[in-house]
Amino acid sequence: MTKTIVIDPVTRIEGHAKISIFLDEAGEVADAQFHVVEYRGFEKFCEGRPFTEMAGITARICGICPVSHLLAAAKTGDKILAVTIPPAAEKLRRLMNLAQITQSHALSFFHLSSPDFLLGWDSDPAKRNVFGLIDANPDLARAGIRLRQFGQTIIELLGARKIHAAWAVPGGVRSPLSEEGRTWIRDRLPESFATVRLALDLFKTLLDGPLQDEINVFGQFPSLFMGLVGTDGEWEHYGGHLRFVDSEGTLVADRLSEDDYQTFLGEAVEPWSYLKFPYYKPWGYPDGIYRVGPLARLNVCDRIGMAAADAELQNLRDRANGTVTSSFLYHYARLIEILACLEHIQALVDDPDVVSSRVRSHGGVNQLEAIGVSEAPRGTLFHHYKVDDNGLIQSVNLIIATGQNNLAMNKTVTQIAQEYIHGATNGSEIPEGMLNRVEAGIRCFDPCLSCSTHAAGQMPLHIQLVGADGAVVSERYRD
Amino acid sequence: MTVKTLKIDDIDVAIAAGSTILQAAQEASIPIPTLCHLEGLTPVAACRMCMVEIEGTSKLFPACVTEVGEGMVVSTNTPKLQGYRRMNVELLFAEGNHVCAICVANDNCELQDLAVEVGIDHSRFPYQFPKRSIDLSHPQFGIDHNRCILCTRCVRVCDEVEGAHVWDVAQRGSACHITSGMDQPWGEVSACTSCGKCVDACPTGAIFHKGETTGEKQRDREKLAFLMNAREHQQWTR
Numbered sequence: 001m002t003k004t005i006v007i008d009p010v011t012r013i014e015g016h017a018k019i020s021i022f023l024d025e026a027g028e029v030a031d032a033q034f035h036v037v038e039y040r041g042f043e044k045f046c047e048g049r050p051f052t053e054m055a056g057i058t059a060r061i062c063g064i065c066p067v068s069h070l071l072a073a074a075k076t077g078d079k080i081l082a083v084t085i086p087p088a089a090e091k092l093r094r095l096m097n098l099a100q101i102t103q104s105h106a107l108s109f110f111h112l113s114s115p116d117f118l119l120g121w122d123s124d125p126a127k128r129n130v131f132g133l134i135d136a137n138p139d140l141a142r143a144g145i146r147l148r149q150f151g152q153t154i155i156e157l158l159g160a161r162k163i164h165a166a167w168a169v170p171g172g173v174r175s176p177l178s179e180e181g182r183t184w185i186r187d188r189l190p191e192s193f194a195t196v197r198l199a200l201d202l203f204k205t206l207l208d209g210p211l212q213d214e215i216n217v218f219g220q221f222p223s224l225f226m227g228l229v230g231t232d233g234e235w236e237h238y239g240g241h242l243r244f245v246d247s248e249g250t251l252v253a254d255r256l257s258e259d260d261y262q263t264f265l266g267e268a269v270e271p272w273s274y275l276k277f278p279y280y281k282p283w284g285y286p287d288g289i290y291r292v293g294p295l296a297r298l299n300v301c302d303r304i305g306m307a308a309a310d311a312e313l314q315n316l317r318d319r320a321n322g323t324v325t326s327s328f329l330y331h332y333a334r335l336i337e338i339l340a341c342l343e344h345i346q347a348l349v350d351d352p353d354v355v356s357s358r359v360r361s362h363g364g365v366n367q368l369e370a371i372g373v374s375e376a377p378r379g380t381l382f383h384h385y386k387v388d389d390n391g392l393i394q395s396v397n398l399i400i401a402t403g404q405n406n407l408a409m410n411k412t413v414t415q416i417a418q419e420y421i422h423g424a425t426n427g428s429e430i431p432e433g434m435l436n437r438v439e440a441g442i443r444c445f446d447p448c449l450s451c452s453t454h455a456a457g458q459m460p461l462h463i464q465l466v467g468a469d470g471a472v473v474s475e476r477y478r479d
Numbered sequence: 480m481t482v483k484t485l486k487i488d489d490i491d492v493a494i495a496a497g498s499t500i501l502q503a504a505q506e507a508s509i510p511i512p513t514l515c516h517l518e519g520l521t522p523v524a525a526c527r528m529c530m531v532e533i534e535g536t537s538k539l540f541p542a543c544v545t546e547v548g549e550g551m552v553v554s555t556n557t558p559k560l561q562g563y564r565r566m567n568v569e570l571l572f573a574e575g576n577h578v579c580a581i582c583v584a585n586d587n588c589e590l591q592d593l594a595v596e597v598g599i600d601h602s603r604f605p606y607q608f609p610k611r612s613i614d615l616s617h618p619q620f621g622i623d624h625n626r627c628i629l630c631t632r633c634v635r636v637c638d639e640v641e642g643a644h645v646w647d648v649a650q651r652g653s654a655c656h657i658t659s660g661m662d663q664p665w666g667e668v669s670a671c672t673s674c675g676k677c678v679d680a681c682p683t684g685a686i687f688h689k690g691e692t693t694g695e696k697q698r699d700r701e702k703l704a705f706l707m708n709a710r711e712h713q714q715w716t717r
Contacts, residue, residue: 050615050689053692390615
């Protein structure tokens with residue numbers, strides 16, 4: 001008799017989800033599904049609103065990365081105005097996005113994932129969290145929390161609040177960085193560099209030791225990778241163009257414009273999840289599976305363009321002999337991106353433009369359809385609006401990073417379940433540590449389900465074990 | 480000049496006959512919350528925020544239109560009034576679509592300020608989520624009926640100060656709304672002089688400058704005060 005294991009809700013991710021593991025007659029894992037069980041309907045209720053409100057509205061999708069929506073909405077608004085934003089505004093937007101990536105990656109690594117690495121997959125689940133980390137390694141925990149604070153405070157220095165700062169607007173931004181803010185950033189940079197160095201050294205030591213196996217099991221498979229790259233192929237998070245590479249590092253498509261996303265991206269729907277399944281259209285569904293986010297950005301770029309981050313990028317690529325296909329190395333990629341962000345912040349904070357008062361272009365409704373793109377911490381984010389002659393929204397399409405990793409997350413969950421769950425029979429207890437590994441496979445992608453379903457709800461974990469006859473044989477809940 | 484003497488919240492007040500209780504309270508520095516009232520415009524007692532109790536009757540009276548009387552004993556802040564005021568603001572929130580977080584007038588809104596003042600953290604009444612329109616047809620300004628509380632300040636300022644009478648009140652009950660011209664899109668109303676006084680008078684984010692985003696609403700209330708003072712006292716400096 002076959003059965004299904006359900007993990008519901010999945011914990012330490014942003015959003016609400018469950019995992020179903022389907023067993024065959026022999027009790028081996030036949031398949032696994034990552035269900036997103038939230039629904040919010042942002043695309044619908046934005047209809048009829050002025051496009052100038054979209055940055056403020058869509059930023060409310062999420063409290064973790066509102067900046068990403070703010071920037072994508074503002075960039076889409078720039079195109080509706082048909083204006084070029086002032087150079088200072090672009091640099092300031094970049095500064096905020098770098099701060100956002102830093103704080104979000106710090107949250108993912110230190111608060112959400114490091115308890116697994118440092119306390120152990122099988123450790124007491126009641127302590128396997130950031131509070132357990134504070135008990136076990138208070139210095140590291142404090143440093144991680146302060147690194148996140150560094151990013152959050154830059155966002156506040158620019159937008160007057162840490163979360164949901166409606167500061168980026170169509171045409172530019174509202175205000176520049178103050179001299180006091182500039183000084184604060186400069187003063188705090190050395191500590192932030194030291195923290196990410198500490199985390200990188202620690203994580204590399206773990207990769208060479210106790211975490212070696214995870215590299216081959218946690219979502220190690222070929223797929224396409226997509227991300228923004230700069231004009232010369234350098235790492236990019238705000239402008240540039242889109243690029244696809246395959247697992248061999250071969251360029252599949254380059255110099256793609258977000259304006260044409262519908263020609264190369266399709267969105268499939270499955271009845272068991274509210275999260276859509278985007279795919280690379282020329283390769284069809286589901287063969288067009290691609291990954292986005294930190295690992296994808298590091299795979300698609302030629303280089304980062306900053307000395308320290310480039311050295312780490314080389315180390316990452318050396319470990320994988322080129323393109324990195326293990327989803328477990330998203331964690332390493334995240335740390336490298338924090339380093340890259342800090343180096344870019346260091347360069348930007350000394351730029352005279354960031355305190356310039358020429359930060360906003362004005363215009364009317366000069367384009368009735370526009371598509372904006374930016375790199376959110378979790379991957380590429382598209383906003384697509386159609387407006388009427390007065391600028392009222394007629395339709396909205398949001399393509400969120402986590403959605404684009406949906407196929408890869410399902411594949412990762414299946415791979416981990418197949419590795420760790422064997423011979424499960426009716427009534428048998430699945431060890432919690434095994435289920436934690438399945439969850440951790442999802443956490444590699446640091447998914448943000450609130451954003452990706454644009455959905456409501458809390459964020460706990462539910463795993464179900466479903467037998468061959470479809471009956472739930474075992475399940476585990478965690479709040 | 481005939482003077483009337485009365486007590487407001489146990490404070491003796493003497494004021495010219497014909498004055499309103501609101502004016503008398505202001506004279507004595509006794510705060511009474513208002514929403515539809517705007518100094519210089521004809522009071523209409525639409526919002527009912529300024530209701531007060533007068534000894535000798537169980538009826539409540541709107542302070543903005545009720546004349547003072549000799550020997551009146553007025554209470555402005557009893558538990559009964561506090562309860563009604565709170566309910567009144569809750570009903571305003573439940574009746575329209577007021578989403579402060581993304582509103583152009585966030586942190587710069589008289590309705591929001593009043594909600595804080597009367598201690599509202601939620602509405603006890605079910606939100607109606609009415610389907611209302613936004614008119615962005617005017618080249619400079621927009622009106623979002625979702626945020627309108629029907630205070631009619633725009634109607635009065637346009638008629639009484641600008642003399643254009645672009646705005647009026649249409650229909651009744653839950654269908655009641657502010658309308659422009661002969662029920663035309665605002666941008667097509669030739670009477671509009673684009674003076675922006677309605678934007679300055681609007682207490683919420685219902686009428687705004689186009690292009691303003693969350694919390695960016697600018698309103699020049701001093702301009703209105705200056706115009707009204709100039710008209711009344713012939714003082715043309717600001």
